[in-house]
Amino acid sequence: MAVRLADIAAALGGELRGDGERVIERIGPLEAATPHTISFLAQPRLKPLLDSTNAGAVIVREDACAPLVARGVAAIVVPDPYLAFARLTRWWAARTRPAAQVGVHPTAYVAPGARLHDTVSVGPFAVVEANAVLAEHVVVGAHAVVGEGADVGAGTQLRPRSTLAQGCRVGARGIIHSGAVIGSDGFGFAPHQGRWEKIEQLGGVWIGDDVEIGANTCVDRGALDDTVIEDGVKLDNLIQIAHNVHIGAHTAMAGCVGVAGSAKIGKHCTFGGAAMILGHLQIADHVHISAASVVMSSILKPGQYSGVFPIDENANWEKNAATLRQLHTLRARLRTLEKKSSP
DSSP states (O other): OOEEHHHHHHHHTOEEESOTTOEEOEEOOSTTOOTTEEEEOOOGGGGGGGGTOOOSEEEEOGGGHHHHHHTTOEEEEOSOHHHHHHHHHHHHHHHHSOOOOSEEOTTOEEOTTOEEOTTOEEOTTOEEOTTOEEOTTOEEOTTOEEOTTOEEOTTOEEOTTOEEOTTOEEOTTOEEOTTOEEEEOOOOEEEETTEEEEOOOOOOEEEOSSOEEOTTOEEEOOSSSOEEEOTTOEEOSSOEEOTTOEEOTTOEEOTTOEEOTTOEEOTTOEEOTTOEEOTTOEEOTTEEEOTTOEEOSOBOSOEEEOOOOOOOOHHHHHHHHHHHHTHHHHHHHHHHHHHHHOO
16 A cells, blocks of 8 residues: 555644655554655654664654654654554554455355344354344454354454354454354363262353454353453453453453453453463452462552462462561561671
């Protein structure tokens, strides 16, 4: 695609400094940019890259604009370059990626009783089961499955080989990436005479609007009530959300996070990669968990939390953990004793 820089600036709502007739053909990083590339600078520590970039235009804050313009590089000045970059990628993708073909592919199966809006796209070998409801502009990719009685909101995309199981609901403008399974059985078994008796999972999954579920992520259906993911939640690839978990609006989780059953997570939280949250815990709004941390007790106060503790026999682990929690107090007491004993 080739587009005038002035058109990009208008789309972003930024102030253009430089030649608006310059033609931009790609979005790229500062280091590998060409005169037909638009890039961005979001982190002040990377400012030295502006001195050597060959980009035709850069999205920057006001304080980084002057050196670019002096070198003949155009600038689009915005308050938040990273946010503008995100919006530019969506604007660009909407103009370069082929739109889904409206209609049902001849190899797809749509059961009697399913309700599909006239603008829906159902791809090759996809399955839409009885009583499912697909709103306007829904896209069901190749080999994707929409289970019986499932409900898909307007503009939501089920990417190839994703599954929305029986009775589950996803809201508007969502993206369910390939391999994701929404509504798999929760891990429920009753021990009996050395064997495990399955507990049927009778709830569903309720997902709000503007939610993105990464590739090969699993969201289990509830045991009795629904598993709930509120509006705006973003889940990376390879995440496990167990039965009856509740995730508050606009929380984000990086890859390989695991959330055990019935945990309740607040709004606007973040979880680094491979963080683990034990079951039946409560996490307040605006809590941020570092990568690979294990949350073993409820967190009721906003803030940043980190913690990894070596595995051990449980009895030893409990003693060491109890001691570790007193380490700061013990350190202070030791310093006091040292001062008293010093000459």
